[in-house]
Amino acid sequence: MDTIKQFASEFFVTGDPLILGAQVSIGLTMVAIVFVLSYFRKWGWLWREWLTTVDHKRIGIMYVICSILMLFRGGVDALLMRTQLALPGMEFLHADHYNQIFTTHGVIMILFMAMPLMFGLFNIVIPLQIGARDVAFPFLNSLSFWLFFWGAMLFNMSFVIGGSPDAGWLAYPPLSGLEGSPGVGQNFYIWGIQISGIGSLMTGINFIVTILKMRAPGMGLMKMPMFTWSTLASCLTIILAFPILTITLFLLFMDRYFGAHFFTLDAGGNPMMYINLIWMWGHPEVYIVILPAFGIFSEIVSTFAKKTLFGYKSMVFALMSISIASFFTWAHHFFTMGSGANVNAFFAVTTMIIAIPTGVKIFNWLFTMYRGRIKFTTPMMWTISFIPCFVVGGMTGVMLSVAPADFQFHNSYFLIAHFHQVLIGGVAFGFFAGLTYWWPKMFGFKLHEGLGKWAFWLWNIGFYVCFMPQYFLGLDGMTRRMYTYDFDMGWGPLNLVSTVGGFLMGIGFLFQVWQIAHSIKFMQKDTTGDPWDGRTLEWSIPSPAPLYNFATVPTVSETDDWWATKQRRAAGVPDAPAPALEPIHMPKHSGIPFVMSFFWFVAGFGFVFDWLHFVIPGLAGVAICMLVRSFQYDTDYYIPVDEVRRTEAALRGGKA
Amino acid sequence: MAATHTHGAHHEHADHGHHDQEGLKMFGFWLFLITDVIMFATLFATYVVLRNNTAGGPTGEELFNIPIVIASTFILLTSSFTSGLAVLSMQQGRLKGLIGWLAVTAVLGAAFIGLELYEFVHMVHEGATLQTSAFLSAFFTLVGAHGLHVTIGLVWMIGLMLQLRRRGITPVTERKVNVLSLYWHFLDAVWIFLFTVVYLMGVM
Numbered sequence: 001m002d003t004i005k006q007f008a009s010e011f012f013v014t015g016d017p018l019i020l021g022a023q024v025s026i027g028l029t030m031v032a033i034v035f036v037l038s039y040f041r042k043w044g045w046l047w048r049e050w051l052t053t054v055d056h057k058r059i060g061i062m063y064v065i066c067s068i069l070m071l072f073r074g075g076v077d078a079l080l081m082r083t084q085l086a087l088p089g090m091e092f093l094h095a096d097h098y099n100q101i102f103t104t105h106g107v108i109m110i111l112f113m114a115m116p117l118m119f120g121l122f123n124i125v126i127p128l129q130i131g132a133r134d135v136a137f138p139f140l141n142s143l144s145f146w147l148f149f150w151g152a153m154l155f156n157m158s159f160v161i162g163g164s165p166d167a168g169w170l171a172y173p174p175l176s177g178l179e180g181s182p183g184v185g186q187n188f189y190i191w192g193i194q195i196s197g198i199g200s201l202m203t204g205i206n207f208i209v210t211i212l213k214m215r216a217p218g219m220g221l222m223k224m225p226m227f228t229w230s231t232l233a234s235c236l237t238i239i240l241a242f243p244i245l246t247i248t249l250f251l252l253f254m255d256r257y258f259g260a261h262f263f264t265l266d267a268g269g270n271p272m273m274y275i276n277l278i279w280m281w282g283h284p285e286v287y288i289v290i291l292p293a294f295g296i297f298s299e300i301v302s303t304f305a306k307k308t309l310f311g312y313k314s315m316v317f318a319l320m321s322i323s324i325a326s327f328f329t330w331a332h333h334f335f336t337m338g339s340g341a342n343v344n345a346f347f348a349v350t351t352m353i354i355a356i357p358t359g360v361k362i363f364n365w366l367f368t369m370y371r372g373r374i375k376f377t378t379p380m381m382w383t384i385s386f387i388p389c390f391v392v393g394g395m396t397g398v399m400l401s402v403a404p405a406d407f408q409f410h411n412s413y414f415l416i417a418h419f420h421q422v423l424i425g426g427v428a429f430g431f432f433a434g435l436t437y438w439w440p441k442m443f444g445f446k447l448h449e450g451l452g453k454w455a456f457w458l459w460n461i462g463f464y465v466c467f468m469p470q471y472f473l474g475l476d477g478m479t480r481r482m483y484t485y486d487f488d489m490g491w492g493p494l495n496l497v498s499t500v501g502g503f504l505m506g507i508g509f510l511f512q513v514w515q516i517a518h519s520i521k522f523m524q525k526d527t528t529g530d531p532w533d534g535r536t537l538e539w540s541i542p543s544p545a546p547l548y549n550f551a552t553v554p555t556v557s558e559t560d561d562w563w564a565t566k567q568r569r570a571a572g573v574p575d576a577p578a579p580a581l582e583p584i585h586m587p588k589h590s591g592i593p594f595v596m597s598f599f600w601f602v603a604g605f606g607f608v609f610d611w612l613h614f615v616i617p618g619l620a621g622v623a624i625c626m627l628v629r630s631f632q633y634d635t636d637y638y639i640p641v642d643e644v645r646r647t648e649a650a651l652r653g654g655k656a
Numbered sequence: 657m658a659a660t661h662t663h664g665a666h667h668e669h670a671d672h673g674h675h676d677q678e679g680l681k682m683f684g685f686w687l688f689l690i691t692d693v694i695m696f697a698t699l700f701a702t703y704v705v706l707r708n709n710t711a712g713g714p715t716g717e718e719l720f721n722i723p724i725v726i727a728s729t730f731i732l733l734t735s736s737f738t739s740g741l742a743v744l745s746m747q748q749g750r751l752k753g754l755i756g757w758l759a760v761t762a763v764l765g766a767a768f769i770g771l772e773l774y775e776f777v778h779m780v781h782e783g784a785t786l787q788t789s790a791f792l793s794a795f796f797t798l799v800g801a802h803g804l805h806v807t808i809g810l811v812w813m814i815g816l817m818l819q820l821r822r823r824g825i826t827p828v829t830e831r832k833v834n835v836l837s838l839y840w841h842f843l844d845a846v847w848i849f850l851f852t853v854v855y856l857m858g859v860m
């Protein structure tokens with residue numbers, strides 16, 4: 001009995017009322033979910049329709065749901081931190097709890113909120129936009145999602161079981177080494193990110209092949225929609241950057257688990273090696289998430305200004321050059337760590353160079369709007385507000401890249417303000433814009449515009465109120481990752497303002513939740529499939545798109561092909577006769593991705609606690625799943641013409 | 657629908673959404689290989705940075721047993737060659753030859769792994785372990801990562817031989833054999849680098 005008690009008190013995190021509250025609410029939620037599913041007999045439905053699906057649209061929806069939940073968790077973390085910092089000498093969070101919270105906040109926001117939201121949009125939009133019926137590897141796609149899911153679960157568990165990581169979102173050794181972090185938190189970090197990272201890598205491969213090989217006939221590379229281009233650029237960056245992360249985390253694991261000496265301070269280890277490696281992934285990573293946002297803004301600007309995107313070719317060039325240049329700037333994250341003047345100068349210059357293609361894009365968007373008939377819908381408002389925000393964020397970035405000046409800004413609140421400006425103003429706003437824009441394509445109804453505008457204003461005003469003061473706090477000497485400060489420092493008033501801004505954004509989030517709930521309840525079905533009067537192929541099919549996307553594969557002749565088709569129709573030119581329907585080739589559902597990822601989770605959990613009785617069955621399960629899959633040959637089927645005809649007739653309201 | 661223009665005969669295939677599945681998979685595998693190249697490149701970079709950090713422990717020069725390494729190099733090179741012969745048999749439609757050459761390749765691969773394990777065990781007995789120094793951590797991890805790849809390749813090869821016995825040469829099994837042989841050649845190329853950077857430069 002006593003040993004059980006002892007075990008439980010080490011296994012579960014205890015002694016903090018906040019965490020106890022979380023434990024209770026997690027327990028209650030789980031009971032509630034199990035109860036509801038059983039009561040309504042929905043287990044079979046859940047398994048057949050969602051857990052085993054290989055339909056890219058459903059996978060996309062699951063990514064979006066998870067990422068909204070993670071935005072909530074990351075946001076709560078943020079508000080806890082801001083509450084702690086609101087006044088000098090606050091005693092709301094303890095120092096070590098604060099460390100855990102900024103670490104999990106950073107990891108969750110970037111890896112478990114921004115990445116899955118981005119992957120969700122890839123999944124929902126890309127095949128539709130290029131006129132394809134599926135992604136190149138639907139099975140792998142499902143596997144990617146479930147790896148992300150179980151990786152994120154593992155990471156999130158650390159909060160209530162065993163203890164959270166606390167060495168920052170990039171886990172620098174020696175702090176993250178065994179001596180600096182003896183608990184299990186850092187192991188959760190390694191395995192949570194590792195498992196989901198493998199999923200990201202596979203998504204990168206999947207979408208590159210999809211985009212390069214599965215475009216509708218006639219869609220040359222230079223006719224691809226801009227979001228597709230940005231996805232391609234992002235995925236190329238993924239497959240070049242994520243392998244570095246995989247190895248870096250693996251080496252950290254070797255140090256912690258097997259007592260190796262890659263990054264230790266003794267026996268010849270070299271912690272600086274880790275910092276170089278992690279930023280060789282970390283810097284490209286921020287471009288991985290921002291490039292698709294640029295693509296989204298491009299689509300939205302041309303849709304709502306009713307004009308072709310200005311400077312298509314320069315936009316493509318800018319995307320590609322940013323994704324390449326992002327690999328040559330990593331050392332700007334540690335100018336102060338003694339690399340010497342020449343090295344610093346090199347990285348300062350490469351960093352500043354990135355401002356050029358970025359500037360090109362900003363002008364392209366502005367020129368697209370110039371003399372356009374702009375419609376101020378919510379997606380368009382997010383886009384417009386992004387421009388000044390990103391310009392400021394970009395300029396403070398250039399300030400940070402001036403190596404000598406960085407000795408002043410480094411790790412100060414100035415930096416915090418800068419990167420939130422680009423991450424919130426660029427990435428988060430961009431993905432919100434994309435989510436609102438493509439929402440009707442996903443679910444067949446638009447989100448409520450009024451509530452969306454409330455959310456928009458709260459987020460925007462909150463953003464400036466929260467982060468502008470932080471630039472000044474940084475210049476006043478307040479450093480990041482500081483859990484409290486003295487009254488004498490004089491940082492109190494600005495911090496209080498900043499906290500108010502944080503809560504405004506929190507209310508903005510609540511409005512978004514309300515917006516979604518309200519729209520689900522009072523939705524007006526979109527019967528046109530094209531509620532925004534869009535330009536690209538995804539708007540040419542009904543919403544939500546049928547399982548097979550396109551009954552007959554379209555042939556493309558222009559850049560904004562659907563727009564051109566509508567123009568032709570308006571001019572009275574009849575459509576070319578649609579080709580006859582044919583049976584459609586589709587992949588079969590499979591439970592293997594879910595099961596296999598779950599085994600990864602089991603193995604990861606075992607590694608975290610060094611429990612071989614979890615590790616071995618986990619890894620064996622993974623291997624067996626792979627072999628079973630390899631021996632499966634009967635993995636697809638055909639949808640008969642009759643069924644396609646019936647579906648189309650139903651979706652298009654009777655006219656076949 | 658979008659405008660239809662008269663198409664040439666060449667893309668009948670893509671027209672109806674029946675993409676060449678095997679071709680897609682082959683392309684995907686090439687991309688996977690790129691990611692694997694980067695993983696190895698990262699490990700190599702780490703090794704090169706740490707190779708002189710022996711922290712008073714044994715150096716490569718003292719540890720490496722060059723005759724054994726040369727033997728394993730020959731074995732692996734030969735296995736790459738026999739895997740090529742397997743593909744050749746497949747192209748001539750000879751199932752027996754294909755399976756036979758794959759079996760020879762697997763045996764050679766297993767011999768390679770055997771020698772590597774022997775080398776590792778030997779080193780550990782001499783007190784040169786992963787924990788001894790940064791150099792040895794990097795050595796065991798880099799060489800071990802390659803060995804792990806070879807081992808996975810072996811399991812895969814055995815699985816594939818079973819599938820070939822059951823299904824014969826079909827477009828699907830053909831693609832699988834091509835992918836496997838690509839993977840095997842890739843491991844060979846990585847080993848050449850390993851041999852040069854780790855062993856030759858280690859004893860020079």
Ligand code: HEM
Binds near residue numbers: 081103109479482
């Ligand atoms: C919703 C509003 C947000 C607020 C109020 C907020 C607030 C904060 C605060 C207070 C910190 C800790 C600063 C410190 O003491 O060092 C922080 C760190 C961080 N935030 Fe946010 N944040 C928000 C959104 C985001 C988003 C959307 C992202 C990324 C997509 C993000 C990424 C990060 C990262 C990477 C760190 C650094 C963590 C570390 O130091 O290891 N944040 N944030």
Ligand SMILES: [Cu+2]
Binds near residue numbers: 282283329330332333
């Ligand atoms: Cu950077």
